[in-house]
Amino acid sequence: MKLKKTITTIVSVVCACTILTGCTKVNDNLTAKDIQKSIEETGLVENMEETGTKGLKRYYGLNASDFDSVVLYTPESSMEVDEMLIVKVKDKSQIDSLKDTIDNRVNSQLQSFGSYGPQQCALLNDYELKSEGKYVFFAVSENAEQLKEAFKEAIQQ
Numbered sequence: 001m002k003l004k005k006t007i008t009t010i011v012s013v014v015c016a017c018t019i020l021t022g023c024t025k026v027n028d029n030l031t032a033k034d035i036q037k038s039i040e041e042t043g044l045v046e047n048m049e050e051t052g053t054k055g056l057k058r059y060y061g062l063n064a065s066d067f068d069s070v071v072l073y074t075p076e077s078s079m080e081v082d083e084m085l086i087v088k089v090k091d092k093s094q095i096d097s098l099k100d101t102i103d104n105r106v107n108s109q110l111q112s113f114g115s116y117g118p119q120q121c122a123l124l125n126d127y128e129l130k131s132e133g134k135y136v137f138f139a140v141s142e143n144a145e146q147l148k149e150a151f152k153e154a155i156q157q
Helices: 002-022 032-040 053-060 092-113 118-125 144-155
Strands: 048-051 069-075 083-088 128-132 135-140
Touching: 032 069, 032 083, 032 144, 048 053, 053 069, 053 092, 092 118, 092 128, 092 135, 128 144, 135 144
Parallel strands: none
Antiparallel strands: 048 069, 069 083, 083 135, 128 135
8 A cells, every 4th residue: 555655656746747847948040139028028128229240249259150149138327237138059068158158247347336336246246158959148237136937938939
């Protein structure tokens, strides 16, 4: 009787895990622009402006052509630090290098604002960085966590 109960419990746990993981599959058919559209609907990027490929090169030293697709938002003012970056990599081997580049960007911003921008430094220290499938998401904002959640919802199948 005890063995039957144990087997039933194990089967239940396996089924629950299968159901839960099946619901969070990443849709690899999206572009960064597709994800951007979903995130824009939240209204959380209103204090940022979309920056083209020149911004990616200027702020991150990266070429957009090295990736499948890229969207970058930067602050409207040079006195702010709000940013959002969405990258769909061509190959998952690019992810670690991209994360290092993002860390370098954060450290550079911390140095720039360290002596006079405590609010900006607080935002920089609480940034969100997430990779799922072939996507990398980065945000610095008062709404960084909500932006990350919007990103996660946008890429789910």
